[in-house]
Structures are given as structure tokens and as C-alpha cells.
């Protein structure tokens with residue numbers, strides 16, 4: 374079991390800015406969120422009135438047609454994009470990157486080629502100013518957790534795509550995030566590696582019980598991993614349906630052969646099929662407000 378990382382004391386912190394004790398409210402609260410982009414003077418509403426709560430330790434997957442705003446939602450949760458309306462709160466306080474309570478894993482690994490596996494995993498701790506005697510030990514524990522023990526001194530170019538994504542995951546876990554955000558983390562992997570990574574992620578999640586928001590296009594991946602699947606509609610992006618996945622854990626690849634599993638996948642596909650097909654045709658209508 375991974376030891377919790379000792380956080381630096383929150384000396385001088387504004388009490389309004391301080392996180393709530395665990396269990397006092399949903400870990401993630403998204404309240405009436407609207408987000409837009411301005412391009413050439415035209416304001417496009419990408420997310421409109423999105424409200425969602427995620428409980429501590431919950432695994433939530435977000436699916437929807439391409440362009441419906443999944444990545445925008447993730448970036449807004451991470452505090453990288455400011456909402457035009459509404460609010461995102463993590464542990465009761467407005468989301469902001471400086472809080473350092475979230476970690477993100479993207480589709481493409483973002484490893485530094487000149488750093489070893491150990492140095493890459495340690496990087497997240499270094500930039501948070503957590504350099505200490507326990508930094509190396511914690512990084513090694515996370516490397517072991519993702520199954521890469523023995524590869525600490527390898528460089529990224531000496532690893533397969535799946536191994537590099539495991540290093541990415543280890544780096545995210547090393548900072549002991551309150552909330553783990555994953556944006557199509559396995560999309561660049563071949564189908565078999567992807568399936569292995571799904572089950573490995575499930576194993577890690579079972580041990581760690583991190584709160585996860587995971588974006589994917591693969592409906593079977595969403596149903597396999599999630600406690601709840603959020604199905605988004607597009608133009609503007611909003612929540613169409615929240616589906617609790619009532620399939621017992623532990624789950625593995627055999628789970629995908631079950632009738633109930635197939636029924637969930639079919640149901641979600643029926644919800645998004647039309648928009649997925651439309652998203653493949655260039656020039657589909659979007660809600661655009663000029664000069665807003």
C-alpha cells in the first residue's frame with residue numbers, strides 16, 4: 374500500500390481557501406458551468422449549464438461526440454480555463470492550479486526525454502517544491518505500483534508506448550492528488566495494450582481509491598472502469614444523462630462479455646450515435662454569439 378505523502382503545512386492560508394475536511398461535501402462540485410471561446414470576435418459557447426458532483430473515491434467517465442467539450446470540461450476542472458458562468462469546487466474551494474490538488478494524464482505522454490523514469494516521476498514532486506528525503510522513496514513506490522520496477526534508470530525512448538503511459542500515471546500518482554484527471558490516456562495505445570492498461574488501472578484504483586474523472590471515446594472502456602458514466606450532448610456541451618454502472622467489482626476483461634455490460638454500451642451508443650455521426654461531417658451548426 375502506498376504511503377500517503379506528507380503535505381507541507383498550509384501555513385498562512387486564507388481559511389476560505391483552505392480545503393474542507395474529507396467527507397464534508399462531494400469532492401468535486403460543478404455548478405451551472407458555462408465556458409466559451411472567443412475566436413476572431415465571435416464567442417462560441419462550448420459548455421452550457423453543466424452541473425455535476427463527484428464523490429470522494431468515485432470513478433467517473435465522461436463520453437460524448439467529438440467536439441462536445443470533454444477536454445474543455447477537464448481543463449476547467451483543473452482551473453486552466455476560467456468559466457464564463459458557474460463554478461468548479463474541489464474539496465469545497467474554487468479550483469485553481471496553484472492548489473496542487475489535481476494531477477492530469479493526457480493522451481500523449483508528456484515525459485522529458487532527457488530524464489530517466491525515476492527523474493520523470495519525481496518531476497511532479499520537484500515542481501511542487503516537495504523535494505525531500507522521501508521524494509525518491511515515494512517515486513519508487515509509484516513506479517512499482519504501475520509495474521515498472523527495474524526500469525527506474527531507463528529513458529523514455531527505451532520504453533514502449535504502454536510503459537511510457539505507465540510512467541505518466543506514476544508521475545500523476547506520485548503527487549498524491551485529491552483528484553486524478555485523465556484525458557483519453559490510452560487512446561494512443563494499440564488495442565491489446567489498451568485492454569491491459571484498463572485492467573491495470575482498475576487494480577491501481579482499487580488499491581488507491583483516488584477520485585478519478587476519465588474522458589474516453591471508447592464506450593466499453595467507460596463501462597468497464599466507471600462507477601458512473603456521464604454522457605454529454607454537443608453544441609453546446611451539456612450533460613445528457615448520468616448512468617450509474619451497476620456491475621459488481623472487481624471487474625476484468627471477462628466483464629466485457631456480460632449481457633448487462635453490453636446493454637450499458639448499447640444504451641450509451643444510442644444516446645450519442647446521431648451526434649457522433651454528425652460530428653464527422655464538417656460544418657455542423659454550433660451556437661455562436663458574435664461579440665458576446
Ligand SMILES: Nc1ncnc2c1ncn2[C@@H]1O[C@H](COP(=O)(O)OP(=O)(O)OP(=O)(O)O)[C@@H](O)[C@H]1O
Nearest residue numbers: 410411412419437438439440441442443444445446
Ligand atoms: N482554445 C480554443 N479556442 C477556440 N475553440 C476551442 C479551443 N479549444 C477547443 N475549442 C473548441 O471547443 C469545442 C470543444 O472542444 P473540446 O476539445 O473540449 O471537445 P472534446 O469533446 O474534448 O473533443 P474530442 O473528443 O475531439 O477531443 C470544439 O468545437 C473546439 O473546436
